[in-house]
Amino acid sequence: MTARKVTKLAALxxxxxxxxFVENMLPPVLPVLPYCRxxxxxxxxxxxxxxFDLPSAALIAVLKCVIIGIFSGAxxxxxxxxxxxxxxxxxxxxxxxxxxxxxxxxxAFGGVLHNVGQVLVAILLTxxxxxxxxxxxxxxxxxxxxxxxGFIAYFVYRAxxxxxxxxxxKRDF
Amino acid sequence: xxxxxxxxxxxxxRIGDLFILLIVLCLVGAVxxxxxxxxxxxxxxxxxxxxxxxxxxxxxxxxYELDHMQIVVNGGKVWVEHADCxxxxxxKTGKIYKKGQAIVCLPNKIAIRITGKGExxxxx
Numbered sequence: 001m002t003a004r005k006v007t008k009l010a011a012l013x014x015x016x017x018x019x020x021f022v023e024n025m026l027p028p029v030l031p032v033l034p035y036c037r038x039x040x041x042x043x044x045x046x047x048x049x050x051x052f053d054l055p056s057a058a059l060i061a062v063l064k065c066v067i068i069g070i071f072s073g074a075x076x077x078x079x080x081x082x083x084x085x086x087x088x089x090x091x092x093x094x095x096x097x098x099x100x101x102x103x104x105x106x107x108a109f110g111g112v113l114h115n116v117g118q119v120l121v122a123i124l125l126t127x128x129x130x131x132x133x134x135x136x137x138x139x140x141x142x143x144x145x146x147x148x149x150g151f152i153a154y155f156v157y158r159a160x161x162x163x164x165x166x167x168x169x170k171r172d173f
Numbered sequence: 174x175x176x177x178x179x180x181x182x183x184x185x186x187r188i189g190d191l192f193i194l195l196i197v198l199c200l201v202g203a204v205x206x207x208x209x210x211x212x213x214x215x216x217x218x219x220x221x222x223x224x225x226x227x228x229x230x231x232x233x234x235x236x237y238e239l240d241h242m243q244i245v246v247n248g249g250k251v252w253v254e255h256a257d258c259x260x261x262x263x264x265k266t267g268k269i270y271k272k273g274q275a276i277v278c279l280p281n282k283i284a285i286r287i288t289g290k291g292e293x294x295x296x297x
Contacts, residue, residue: 050182050183095189096183098189099182099183099187100187100188100189101187101189101190101192101193102183102184102185102186102187102190103183103184103185104185104186104190105186105187105189105190105193105194106193108193108197109193109196112196112200136200136203136204136207137204139200140197140200140201140203140204143196143197143200154183154185157183
């Protein structure tokens with residue numbers, strides 16, 4: 001890992017964390033589902049996946065989950081977000097590899113998987129299957145939020161195809 | 174410039190998006206179904222020991238007191254506020270408002286059921 005890459009990853013992580021913190025301060029997007037977040041920080045992780053590779057994106061995702069979990073004062077939420085991020089990262093990576101889809105659609109898929117992962121953890125932790133009743137709402141919300149983050153990631157990628165103006169894209173991809 | 178000649182690796186939309194769109198449409202369908210399929214009821218029947226003892230309109234906010242529990246109707250929803258039963262299942266059931274939903278208190282043999290019958294209803 002070059003110093004250049006470390007710096008780029010750090011910048012992406014900073015953006016992801018900032019988005020996460022700001023979102024935690026804002027009121028919920030949908031009052032009906034107060035635990036729903038847009039997850040704009042995931043645009044940074046998606047961008048990381050587009051610029052670099054799966055391990056780098058996984059690193060950013062894990063750090064984001066842990067740091068936000070610690071600082072938001074609810075360490076249990078780390079488990080939820082880790083499960084969601086892991087599932088969504090794998091799904092997104094797979095679709096990117098297949099390259100049959102546009103970025104917003106891939107991101108929507110990731111958003112659905114993110115919430116599926118969280119509901120699975122909720123079922124495991126609370127031992128109540130009633131939580132699954134929320135799954136369709138959460139999955140749909142995740143898809144819409146994913147489309148939004150996908151658009152953001154796509155246009156950032158188009159403006160900055162490599163995270164900088166100098167070209168070392170060939171080595172990174 | 175070299176950069177502009179290179180073919181972009183990622184695109185905004187591709188043919189495979191139809192598949193994702195299908196998934197999302199299924200989700201929309203599932204959400205619509207679970208929101209709209211069971212119609213809102215307009216009355217709550219309260220049974221004690223299998224006998225209908227009261228019919229509460231959901232359109233009127235009331236507090237209905239029984240020996241063992243307090244039933245609250247507010248904003249078209251019914252829930253048990255307090256109950257003296259040991260398990261409190263009825264309280265934990267939460268608010269119900271759709272046709273066919275029910276709150277059951279086994280120790281006190283009280284059941285509350287939402288019906289979709291009209292306003293004109295004999296109160297026993």
